Amino acid sequence: MATLHNNRTVPTFDARKAIACLAAFVLAFSLALPSLSPASAQAETNPIIAEPDELQQKIEQTAAEYDEAVANLEAVEQQIEDTHARIDELNANLPAQQEKSGDALKALYNLQQEGFSLMDMLLGAGTIEDFLTTYEYIDRIHTKNVNEINRLTSMKQELEDTEKDLEDKKQEAETEKIRAEDALKSAQAAREEAQRKAEEAAAAEQKAAEEAAKVAEAAEAEKKAAEETEQKLDEPSSSGSVTQEPESPSENVDWSTDKQAFVNEWTPRIDAYLSGSPLAGQGKTFAEAAWNYGVDPRWSPAISLTESSKGAACAYPHNAWGWGTISWSSWEEAINAHVRGLARGYGYTITVDAAKKYCPPNWEHWYNTTLAQMEMI
Structure with missing residues (x-):
């Protein structure tokens, strides 16, 4: 609606229309967020x-x-x-x-x-x-x-x-x-x-x-x-639930070597996976941390993809894993803290229980996505 003022048409403020526009904008923005981080963890901070x-x-x-x-x-x-x-x-x-x-x-x-x-x-x-x-x-x-x-x-x-x-x-x-x-x-x-x-x-x-x-x-x-x-069992459920038979990484990590051989094996594999991302070149840091804390070396790098596209969309500095509101001063510090937290708070490698703890709101998608990424390393 509009009114005349000094022979001019002046639009009137419609509060309902403004609220409707604002609601539409918020909805559109919220729908766009998952594209940045398909399964935001909101993980517990205590395991850190x-x-x-x-x-x-x-x-x-x-x-x-x-x-x-x-x-x-x-x-x-x-x-x-x-x-x-x-x-x-x-x-x-x-x-x-x-x-x-x-x-x-x-x-x-x-x-x-x-x-x-x-x-x-x-x-x-x-x-x-x-x-x-x-x-x-x-x-x-x-x-x-x-x-x-x-x-x-x-x-x-x-x-x-x-x-x-x-x-x-x-x-x-x-x-x-x-x-x-x-x-x-x-x-x-x-x-x-x-x-x-x-x-x-x-x-x-x-x-x-x-x-x-x-x-x-x-x-x-x-x-x-x-x-x-x-037919029903073969089709994915509308809630995006995890596969009825949970899988674990198909390749076992070889712990029978010494630390240097372990790092030499996993550094280039992780570097290849992280190539072109903000985490590029951190393969050795991930591999050494994995050895020091006894964690599957693929787990932390894979979570970085699920949570932040390998560090490209971090909510907090150097926090590529959607882990609470924590920030770190460098990738090296962050990687060591995250791998240590995985070892102490979640276990050796990805499991359904770990996924439920790490990403309670959307653990099924988080589990499947992260496991698929681990298989790529």
Whole structure:
């Protein structure tokens, strides 16, 4: 509607129409949001700082022990290399010093044979100044030759001590190697145990789903014909529910290698998956965190796609996983915090229970999407 004002038509304010337009805008905006993040997690924030259970404590402890043992072994090996270098240097200089020492011995012998004495020098000197000059000259010759002989003795002693130090360091290196191997075995065993438990949980979920499906099928059979029942079961439900037989990642992670081999295997795979995204180049960070906390290395990268298109649509700085209102100062810090939170709060790998906890409002879609992404890595 409009009114006349000074021969002009002035539109009147229609509150109902304005409210209707505003409601339409809000609805359109809300419908557009899922395209940015198809399954916003609204995950619980507590698991980010959750305390580890006994198995997780062992995983994290063995990771730290292995890193420490490897670092100590590398330090000892560097010391051995430095010791070898010093031994080589001493052996290279020893022949020349032996020659100098031999010449010094001859000079001292000749000096002694010539029979110089204080009385002879005093009687032969014309003045006291001549006496002092002659004495100082002979003393310098004597000191120089003695020093050359002492230098040879010192070099031989240093060589002997350095060789003994080398042997001690070799024994220490052997001890550190055994310690590192033991720590690695413990780390591998802890991670394999976590994987075994995850497989058992997945099998239990699948069995429960199969039993539930049988019950549902029997109930449905009472109402509809067998053909309609099969058609109904084959079609996806309108609510987008998870498949009736939950799946787990088809590939098991190999924990039988050492940390470096593990990181070398998964870094390029994760980098390829994250290529072109804000998380590009963080494959090593994901792989190292996965080893340190005993988590399937595909899980955290896959969630980043489900939640933020691999970091392209983060609600908070460096929070690519839709995890509460947390923000981090770098991707490295964020990745380590997220993987640690997964390990402590959700388990080794993706499960239906983990999906229900991570994304309660839309866990079915979250589960299927994230699992599909894991299979791509």
